[in-house]
Amino acid sequence: MAMEDIKKAIVEFAETNKKTKFYFKDIEKAVQKVIPDAKMREIKKACTELINDGTLIYFSTGSSTMYGLKGRGMTEDPE
């Protein structure tokens, strides 16, 4: 159940934030604001599940990686 709450918090944060790409740290902070006792490992696992079901996507510059919500901001290859 806790996992579902964390996922919800992540998606909410990703939908409402001004930015469209997030460092993991910022996601972690945002989730812990809503669910103070959420552990970093659990948040990471929730992110991975959201990636696997296609809600979130990775955005990589090659040197650092960020997360984004699919469909929000630039989420397809520039053509």
Next chain:
Amino acid sequence: MAFEPKEPQKEIKYSEMRIYTDEELNNYTEEELKNFKIKHDIPDLEELEKGPWPSFVSDAKQGALHRRKLADDRMLIDRDVIEDMLGQLQVSFNDGETHWKHGGIVGVFGYGGGVIGRYSDLPEKFPSIAHFHTIRVNQPASKFYNTDFLRTICDLWEYRGSGMMNLHGSTGDLVLLGTTTEQLEPIFFELTNELDQDLGGSGSNLRTPSCCIGKARCEFACYDTQDLSYELTTYYQDELHRPAFPYKFKFKFDGCPNGCVASIARADMSFIGTWRDEIRIDQDAVQGYIAGDFAPNGGAFAGRDWGKFDIQKEVIDLCPSKCMKYEDGVLTIDNSECVRCMHCINTMPRALKPGKDTGISILCGAKAPILEGAQMSTLIVPFMKLEPPYDNVKEFIEKVWEFWMEEGKNRERLGELIQRFGLPKFLEIMELPPAPQMVKMPRENPYIFWKEEDVPGGWDRDIKDYRARHKR
């Protein structure tokens, strides 16, 4: 002892996997290559072909000619990719700035690393490299592979990519340069399912661990670098492929302080083989070197006559901590002062060997200059014994990660974090007692300050009383 893999391994046979025939692979003559001109003018690049060194421009031209002569259905991305790459590089030379853009949503499903998006910012002029992504392939430990494997990878890359590779990238990966987004998943499928081969690391994750040649070929190796590298690669798969670190993190494994993978300069966590007993001395072999029976330095530097081997000049006097003596025909070493520079062992490998009680030193924090300047690693664990499955190492790693993931800012490397917090604080968090080995010159620049509770009896100091006797 024969090599026994922990899990059954697939034997890759090029004869079964090959895509191209010999005729297709050798499809041009030397004469054709000499007269070959790519479709763009590249005067500055051609300058790079002059001089005594091999040039990537010459290599790229060979690839370009090879692609020109292949049949249309023998490659899945544009024929002109190499020519356009060279053309764009010439434009960059003219402009003095790069025309590559990087980053984006490219990747294979479920992986956050391994593929680096690259795009040309001159897509009208160089349409074939508008999308030109890089793929990192995890190299085997110590980069041992057979030609069947390499040729199979080359064929796959020729067919689904540009055919250009960089062996090896700084982290050791095989770097496949240039393909389109549509080819990523098929390449990933073939690498993993057909070749039993994983992608390497990129982005904010654990980068492909890399190790020296270790016990496989080297008598100096103080631990099995390949085994530790392989074990940590498989154990930390999640960290390798699903990034959640503040920034990149690198492990490198050197079997001895010679540091053939330069872990001390390049890895956030360097594992360097060492010993805690005494350097083994074979006095007869020492005499052999002095008498000229054995060539010093294992016969290296033999290109000219350096004169008779002089143990005083070439070994004793060069010891950085002056802990060696050669008197009355006997070589002695004060091992407590040895700083593991390896010079004496390298010079007289028959006479001197690392001790028998071996293990590792762990150093943390090396990095290249990106956000801040370059840094070498700092010694954190002077000595640790090793035994599979390396639980003590994993425990240390996870403690460091926990601290870094908690306190590290976005894009802050471990070395920068340690600098920001200070080494004493870092040691405190790691629950490690400060040791003289951690300081370059323990008697001159100690950085550890005692706290009152550390000192038996504590201390009392009346600052007013002190100031009465000492002016500010």
